[in-house]
Amino acid sequence: MDKVKMALIYDFDKTLAPKDMQEFHLLDHLGYKDPESFWQKCNALSKATNMDGILAYMYNIAKEDPTITKDILFREGSYIEYFKGVDTWFDRINEYGKSQGIEIEHYIISSGLKEIILGTSIASKFKKIYACSYYYDEDGHIKWPTRVVNYTTKTQYIFRINKGVLDETNDIDLNKSTKDEDKYIPYDRMIYFGDGLTDVPSMKVVTGFGGTSIAVYGQDKKDKTALNLAKELYEDKRATFMAKADYSKGSKIEKIVMGIIDRVATDIKLNEYRD
Numbered sequence: 001m002d003k004v005k006m007a008l009i010y011d012f013d014k015t016l017a018p019k020d021m022q023e024f025h026l027l028d029h030l031g032y033k034d035p036e037s038f039w040q041k042c043n044a045l046s047k048a049t050n051m052d053g054i055l056a057y058m059y060n061i062a063k064e065d066p067t068i069t070k071d072i073l074f075r076e077g078s079y080i081e082y083f084k085g086v087d088t089w090f091d092r093i094n095e096y097g098k099s100q101g102i103e104i105e106h107y108i109i110s111s112g113l114k115e116i117i118l119g120t121s122i123a124s125k126f127k128k129i130y131a132c133s134y135y136y137d138e139d140g141h142i143k144w145p146t147r148v149v150n151y152t153t154k155t156q157y158i159f160r161i162n163k164g165v166l167d168e169t170n171d172i173d174l175n176k177s178t179k180d181e182d183k184y185i186p187y188d189r190m191i192y193f194g195d196g197l198t199d200v201p202s203m204k205v206v207t208g209f210g211g212t213s214i215a216v217y218g219q220d221k222k223d224k225t226a227l228n229l230a231k232e233l234y235e236d237k238r239a240t241f242m243a244k245a246d247y248s249k250g251s252k253i254e255k256i257v258m259g260i261i262d263r264v265a266t267d268i269k270l271n272e273y274r275d
Contacts, residue, residue, distance in 0.1 A: 004268055005103045006189045006261065007161050008093065009206070012110035012117060012131070014195040014226070015216055015245065016086050021112045022061070025079035029072075030064040054111050054150045058132060062142040069140035070115055077119020083219065085248030090125040092249065096258055100265040105185070109157045109202065111149050128166050130157040151198035155205050158192075161185055187211045189264055191257060195245070196229055203238050212260055214253065215239035219246065 013020045023035040032038045038060070046056040062068065090106055097104035105127040108117060114131035117123060135146045147168065149157075156174075160166055164184025165174045180186070187209030192202055195216050203213035215233040217226035234242040243252040 003103050004101060004189075004264070005105055005185050006097060006191070006264060007105050007107055007185045008257070009107045009109055009158065009161065009190060009192045009202075011194040011196075011199050011202075012108055012112050014218060015193050015199075016122075016247075017080055017082055018218055018245075021076070021080055021116050022057070024076070024081065026061070026073075026076050026116070029076075030061070052148060052150060054132060054148050055145060058113075058134070058145050058148070062134070066141070068142060070134070070136045070142075071140055073113060073115035074119040076113075076116045077123070078121075080116070080120045082122070083245040083247060085246060085251060085254075086122065088249070089247040089254075090122065092254070093257060093261075097261055100261050101268070102261055102265060104261075107157070107161055109149065109154045111151070111154075111198065114147070128161075130154075130160075130168070152201050154199075154202045158187075158190070158202055158205050161190070162187060191260060194239075195226065197233075200233070200238050203233070207238070207240055212240045213238070214256060215242040216245040216253070217242065219244055 010016055020035070022038070027035050027038050030038070039057075042053065042056040042060055045051060045060065046053045051059070094104050106125055108126050108129040108131060110117065110129075110131040112131050114129055114133040117129050117131055123129065130149060131147075132145065132149050133147045134142045135144045137143050160168075160174060162183050162185060163174060163178055187206060188211055190206050190211035192199070192206040192211065192213040193216055194203060194213065207213050215230040215238075217230040230239070230242040233239040241256050243256060245253075247253055
């Protein structure tokens with residue numbers, strides 16, 4: 001029998017890290033002391049030109065500093081900070097899955113920049129990172145966007161994980177009919193972690209096919225915005241669970257995820273008794 005796999009799929013900004021990845025250092029590098037002014041500029045460009053909001057921020061990054069390179073963006077990953085417990089989370093969950101006879105694979109689906117994520121200390125923990133990216137010239141300077149991941153296009157990557165067609169350029173196999181028993185990771189063995197409305201389509205895809213979604217919220221006690229949004233996602237049944245973005249040992253998220261792993265392991269054992 002093939003090894004049983006589960007997919008843990010994460011948004012990045014405000015899900016694993018407490019703020020947008022550009023706000024740790026990149027916007028300061030671009031001359032923005034107030035990150036909100038950058039996002040306002042992007043929103044204005046989007047509305048004025050009918051441009052996709054994600055393309056608007058990618059355009060402004062390239063325009064603000066034409067000398068920016070792939071290597072510079074990669075180094076931006078070293079400035080990223082994480083929510084509590086993230087640095088040890090992946091190994092702990094992998095070990096627990098292994099103890100239950102399940103191989104855990106971790107994935108990122110983010111509207112942030114792939115180059116920055118690749119420069120983080122946790123990049124190696126992911127089977128695949130799906131995020132926005134640029135095409136660079138021979139000197140590493142930005143020439144054009146190669147991939148834009150917005151809130152609706154996020155869902156295609158869930159389908160890719162389901163079928164095991166992880167290469168973004170392989171649309172032929174992605175769109176081929178595949179029997180459920182031949183799927184790489186069934187939806188009911190997926191857990192999606194997200195923090196906001198942009199994660200709703202992905203949450204609905206995963207939960208709609210029997211998987212689990214977790215709405216996470218930041219730990220800032222003064223700002224209840226993230227908490228209220230998580231409550232909204234949970235109460236509207238877009239998320240299966242809600243939990244504080246604390247990934248440390250013994251946390252609520254860990255208990256939820258371990259419980260889901262236990263359930264999958266139990267279902268597998270019970271299926272052995274089916275005729």
